[in-house]
Amino acid sequence: MDNLVERQVAxxxxxxxxxxxxxxxxxxxAGMQVVVTARTAPKENTNGQYFISADLATPEGAERVAKEILGKYGRIDIIINNAGANLSPGGGFSALSDEHWNNDWQLNFMSAVRINKALLPTMIEQKSGVIINISTGAAKQPLWEMTMSYSSAKAALNVYSKALANEVGSKGIRVNVVSPGVVKTPLMLEFVENIAKSSSITPDEAFKALIDKVGVPMGRMAEPEEIANLVAFLVSSEAxxxxxxxxxxxxxxxxxx
Structure with a gap:
């Protein structure tokens, strides 16, 4: 983190x-000016981050975020496309409607495509920038009974990211993907609790079943900070x-x- 340039806009x-x-x-x-987006504002903001309320599953949401960032700061140095979630029910292909597929693809794939399209011209003009698209290990190891539409959308994000990196590399812009496995987030803990309820088992038993299903040699979930540390390296001059x-x-x- 020592090599991150202070006052960059992320x-x-x-x-x-x-x-x-x-x-x-x-x-x-690290000293950056950080802009965060979500549909609802956080209960507290202890780090002075600038918040923009937006639904990035819609074209209007992405356009509003880009317009507000460029209007306020006049530049963008780093984009972390982290917005995403497994929105659909488990049960395989027969449980998924067109609406399920569309919702997963809009949030987990098109949100990143739209944000990048809106902000990349500024990065190209600056001749510098870093984009990190947050994917998932399930894009390479999909669980048909849990993540079919979500995994497919993230797999598309992986391919798109490689193509984009090839396109804008000569313009001074780097694009990489970080694919977390099972991470201890509020959404993941809720997911485990739902498995427990539907299977009439305890949350601990559901957690063990999930770890066994995915096959995690380390036998535990990652902490969010362990993902963040890699992202910090990838946006730095060291990378x-x-x-x-x-x-x-x-x-x-x-x-x-």
Missing amino acids: LVTGGTKGIGKAIADNLSK KYITGTNYSVDGGALPII
Whole structure:
């Protein structure tokens, strides 16, 4: 973090909870001007981050965020596309309606596409910028009974990120992907509790079943800060020759090299 330039402007979508909050707080502590987005404002803002209320699953939400950032700061240096969630029910293909598929793709894929499209022209003009798209290990190791539409949307995000990195690399802009595994966030804990209720087991038993299903050699969830630390490195000057890469942070879960 010592090599991050103070007063850079960083956007963290979905930045009020879980992984997004950990990333935003990390960048704030480094001295950056951090903008966070979510549909609802956080209960407290202890790091002086600028909040924009927006639904990034809509074109209007992305346009409003970009317009407000450029109007206030006149520049954008870092984009962390973290907004995302597994919105659909489990149960495989037969449980998923067109609406489920559309909702997952709008939030987990199109939100990043729209934000990048709106802000990239400014980065290109500056001849510098870093984009980190937060994906998921489930994009490479999908669980059909839990994450089919979500995993598909994030897999598309991975391919898009590689293509974008190739397109804008010569313009001074780096694009990378961070793919967390099972992370201890409010959404994940709610997910575990729902598994417990539907299966008539305890939350501890549901957690163990999930870890066993995913196959996490380290035997625990990641802390949000462990994801944020990698993101902090990737946006720093220490990583200035790294682009077009997808980093797994999953406790060894992905069963391939």
